[in-house]
Amino acid sequence: MNNPTFLALILLASALAAKADSQSAAPQQSPVAPASGSKTVKLCDNKTTVQVSNDAPKTRAEGQKISDALMAQWKASNPNNNWVKDEVEAHQVVVPADNSKLIGTGQSSTYGTVTPQDVQVWKNETYKTAVYGSTVFHSGDQLGSEIAVSCDMCHPRAANTHPESYPKFQPQLGRVALLRDMINWCIEHPVRGKVLAPDDPKMRALEAYILAQRKGVALDYGKR
Amino acid sequence: MSDNTKIPHIKSVETRHLEQRESLFRGLQNLDRRNFLKVSTGAAAAALAAGASNHFHSFLPVNVAYAADGPAGQGFSFAYISDSHLYVKKTNERFVRQLLRAVDDVNKLDPQPDFVFFGGDLAQLGRKEELDLGAQILKSIKAPLHMMVGEHDWFFDMGQHWNELFGPQNYSFDHKGVHFVVLMSVQEKDFWTARGMSPAERMHTVAGLDNAVQSAFEVGAPQREWLKKDLEKVPTSTPLIVFSHSPLYKLYRPWNFWTDDAEDVQAILQRFERVTVLHGHTHQVLTNRIGNIQFQGMLSTAWPWPYAPQGLPALTVQMNRPNPFDPNDGLGDGTISVHPDGLVDMLYNLWNRNPMQVKASYLSSGGKSDVPVAPTLASY
DSSP, X not given: OOSXXXXXXXXXXXXXXXXXXXXXXXXXXXXXXXXXXXXXXXXXXXXXXXXXXXXXXXXHHHHHHHHXXXXXXXXXXXXXXXXXXHHHHHSOOOOOOOOGGGTTOOOSSTTOSOOHHHHXXXXXXXXXXXHHHHHHHTOHHHHTOSXXXXXXXXXXXXXXXXXXXXXXXXXXXXXXXXXXXXXXXXXXXXXXXXXXXXXXXXXXXXXXXXXXXXXXXXXXXXXX | OHHHHHOOSOOOHHHHHHHHHHHHHHHTTTOOHHHHHHHHHHHHHHXXXXXXXXXXXXXXXXXXXXXXXXXXXXXXXXXXXXXXXBOOTTTOHHHHHHHHHHHHHHHHOSSOOSOEEEOSOOBSSOOHHHHHHHHHHHTTOSSOEEEOOOXXXXXXXXXXXXXXXXXXXXXXXXXTTEEEEEOOOOBOOOOSTTTTOOHHHHHHHHHOTTOTTSOOOBOOHHHHHHHHHHHHTSOTTSOEEEEESSOSSOSBGGGTBOOTTHHHHHHHHTTXXXXXXXXXXXXXXXXXXXXXXXXXXXXXXXXXXXXXXXXXXXXOOOOOOOOTTSTTTTOEEEEEEEOTTSOEEEEEEETTSOOEEEOHHHHHTTSSSSXXXXXXXXXX
């Protein structure tokens, strides 16, 4: 969540490293004064830096070393950077639709031809929202539960959440409920937490996760 | 019913209905035909007097079926409570209240059951304080108590405190001609050492039903050997009732509704003529038969699980989908009537709704006779 574009970061770090000679950052912004005869290379997070000697050979291998050093520092200060992988290892999250058939197509209109990167970004960003939802779904702390209860305790893998059946009249509420109304009802009652605003990132992620887990099930609003 | 008239203050329609239902239901535990008529006539009169004929009809069919082919005073009965998942009181008092409700239920049974069986997962995170609290609550059960361990009791200290409180995790005993075996079916292969997990992390991983980092449940080779030895001297005509926390068959691996060496254990049990396996863990009405082994699940007092999306045994008649607006719906405890032949009728005492009975004859007939009433709202 805190580190939105891991892939982009690596790419940018490599680019920076490759152009290390021409892209030296202003020394006064660096926390450590550069040694004489060296320059400061900064990661795209605008914080992480390494010193590179002016004598360093301008080779690919040397560039990679700089990139690795930056990434190693970044990883050490962001221990949660593998949260997607960690979460998916523990809790299966259904992957979003495969759009790779679209690669190379397009009418050269506003967005041009669809690239593999486009498809990758669509997939990663969508999946990450659902995976974030999974972390909230499985954590009483993230849900703000006062009694250590989380959604998965009644709905393993989001079973029996039936998002396809909403909206529907919920006699117990006396009105038509959307999925998010039921999520909030559960948060307030069995989970005993505080209701989420409809646009709260946690609510959006919970909806994403619950819908992801029912991928392929036909919509059937109103179903009892 | 007569008690009601002595109580001076006014009771609501709901309270009176629940009390009538309760007394009818309790009265059915050990009936002969004459008592059946007494109880049902009394309930009918009371229900009609209260203008609640629909209520009366809603639980009548269960009773008729029971009275017609019931064990009529032979055999014996025992009660169960299972899967209370206690946190310490200051964390979550709801689960504590629900276990207390079950204890009240079994203590109110008249006549008292021969014993009460606890089906495992007394604690939620295996902490000493949780297990101690559970042991303290269960002490108020009047009938003798037999305990089984669940994974939530085990994986914080690998059973150490549970063993101190309740003794060995697998054992057997004989009661009125039936041989009872209690297994520890939730052993897991070591997934924690390589990951450098702390005991709390290990417990937390196992506590997540849908957590895929953990291993599959198993009885394990040493315990299977123990089981073989234990059954060596038991004649095959002796009825066998086996308790396991996880179902002793393979239902749905992603939720560990599963025992990895189930076939090996079944092979050991298969030579007996009448075998019943009663299990916890699944928190639902769950019914299966493999060869001559009958399987029945137990209800939880903490929360209900949904039915697995795949692998549901054909013989299972689902309990109605729990109503999320009713905090105790889909929960409960139960009584088990053991026929003189050693097979069992399972009475699921679902709190806040009508009880559901799954009879041995339903299973023996391959689902042809005594079919339980199908749910209006099955799993999505």
